[in-house]
Amino acid sequence: MASWTAIVLFLSAALASTSQFTTAAITPSLSTWTSCGSGLDCAKLTVPLEYADASSHETATIPLVRFNATAAVRKGSILVNPGGPGASGVAFVSAGAGQSISVITGGEYDIIGFDPRGVGGAEPKFACFANAGDEYDFNSAFPAGANLWIGAFANATERKAVASSMKDFDTAAANLAAACLKQNSKALFTSSASYVVRDMASIVDALDGPGAKLNYWGFSYGPIFGVEFIQTFPNRVGRIVLDGVYDAAANAQTYVSQLPNDQISVRNAIKDFAQLCFEAGPSACTFAGASTSAADIEARFDALHKTAFRTPVVASGVPISSSILSSFLWNFFTVPPTWPLVSALIAGLEAGDASALLNVLVTSAGSAPANRSAPAVGLRSLSSMGLTCVDNAPTNLVPLMYVQNLVANLTVAQQTPWLGADLGVLSFCRNFGSKRPKLPNVGVSKITDTDCLLAEHNTTILIVNGIHDSSTPLKSAQHLRTMLPRSSRIATRGGPGHTTISFPSLGLAKTVANYFRTGALPPDGAFYPSDMVVFPKNTTLSVAPSTPTFNGTSYSDSDRAILNAAYGIVLAFIAIA
């Protein structure tokens, strides 16, 4: 009798929760598409805010933009994600990446940009302040990073100064973490990768039919969503390209595991800069100056950091500290087509005139909100730290002294001068507490099973990476390749630049195109050189040249169209940076 009662109770409880589920669960719904720019249509997808709570009525909205297929026969959709986390896929596709990716992939797919949870126009906003004015003020006062240079760790006085600068930066990040927790936006604990990939599945359902497969080109942080998706929906894997790979295994742990990966290839990229600058000479690369070797250029480049640390050049009252210099160089080094400008700016700095450098920094800083009492917008520069943190394991028990020792060790071992500018997530997360979203990320916990399932279905992911990528080193891409031994291939692109597209290569672009169009795979480990001249002759300085220079001698018209389209993606990246 006792067990019978228990069964009845169990059944009624189950029925109650079923009926509650069917009446209350939010069914994703797509708004009508409306024109939103040349060749573009926009819509919004309404999805459940909290996938872990089937009884919740709350919703999130995900903005979408579509660049239509141009070929006679449409094969489906390719979703794209420009990374960050925090970069808007809608802005990216609208800024020309949609058309460019369409050209590269033969016009057979609709190219779809979306703003992931907590990003761009997605609602609710990942905002940490009560209004736009407070948010802007906080962002303007937020330091670029901690001051350091490589040699500082061999000098007791300077080592102390670095530790103190790291403490100041950590305090600023702690203030941000506290503000985010206090504001407690509905996006704060509902924007991790596990939520984003469920939204992606709903986008595919809405666009290509229920249960259709995902085709995806994810850049930089985009591979985190790709890796989460394939483990969550292994039966829905279409053609997936992971480009400029952020290490998903490290990302599932504390940021202390990610930091050692971040800048492994920075020294290679600096050597590439010095070599290409030396070969181009001072007429094309201003910083070449009177140097008679690439090694000399590299030494002068390193000396800039020492000067910025010890006796910063001041422009309009602003000292160009090593944290400002590092954050500028770390960002611009990801895109080699900006290097002619970078070389001119640092030549000015070396000569004691940082006015042009300051102008570029001020221009990219964004302007004050017109209405200070309008709601906060969830500025990307601030939200990116929180968005990464909720994807990481709790980091709150990591002591600051451990971080200081880690930075000292990595800076010297990797000969990177820029770790001071890379501390945002670690410092934020150290001060953020241990609460995480209700629906945990898979991380890489199902990667081995996923590899088997994909291999059984003859489904192969294409991993691509630059060999000297200063933000997502080849090592991280190779790590992912080894985690998917039977269901992935890797192809590489020569030279520096973050993601393969930042330094266009015809061979690599065609490889990606063939994969999307026919499923054809390159030989594992295939290598393709870049085709771009970094320091062209007679260039007019702008952030990046409007017309790229390629070094091949016999491109067909269609090859040239692919290269120009690849460069169009670079310009879109720059436009949304």
Ligand SMILES: *[C@@H]1O[C@H](CO)[C@@H](O)[C@H](O)[C@H]1NC(C)=O
């Ligand atoms: C894209 O295709 C859809 C469906 O055919 C059509 O309704 C829409 O007008 C097209 N958009 C543009 C910008 O051409």
Ligand SMILES: *[C@@H]1O[C@H](CO)[C@@H](O)[C@H](O)[C@H]1NC(C)=O
């Ligand atoms: C150590 O750092 C201090 C402060 O920057 C500097 O004055 C001193 O010359 C450095 N010592 C050496 C040996 O470089």
Ligand SMILES: *[C@@H]1O[C@H](CO)[C@@H](O)[C@H](O)[C@H]1NC(C)=O
């Ligand atoms: C500024 O934003 C507030 C809050 O949204 C709003 O009430 C007010 O009308 C806005 N002022 C102007 C001039 O738009």
Ligand SMILES: *[C@@H]1O[C@H](CO)[C@@H](O)[C@H](O)[C@H]1NC(C)=O
């Ligand atoms: C830094 O390097 C020292 C010496 O090799 C080592 O003892 C220490 O554990 C390292 N600390 C961190 C945080 O990596």
Ligand SMILES: *[C@@H]1O[C@H](CO)[C@@H](O)[C@H](O)[C@H]1NC(C)=O
């Ligand atoms: C697996 O896919 C590849 C690439 O699409 C194709 O060449 C091959 O024939 C497929 N093999 C099987 C057994 O279906």
Ligand SMILES: *[C@@H]1O[C@H](CO)[C@@H](O)[C@H](O)[C@H]1NC(C)=O
């Ligand atoms: C073009 O330049 C890149 C580096 O910028 C180099 O790796 C590649 O070999 C060059 N290609 C040709 C055909 O010269």
Ligand SMILES: *[C@@H]1O[C@H](CO)[C@@H](O)[C@H](O)[C@H]1NC(C)=O
């Ligand atoms: C560069 O500009 C100069 C002067 O305008 C011109 O004489 C020269 O031919 C140009 N060189 C190239 C490679 O375009």
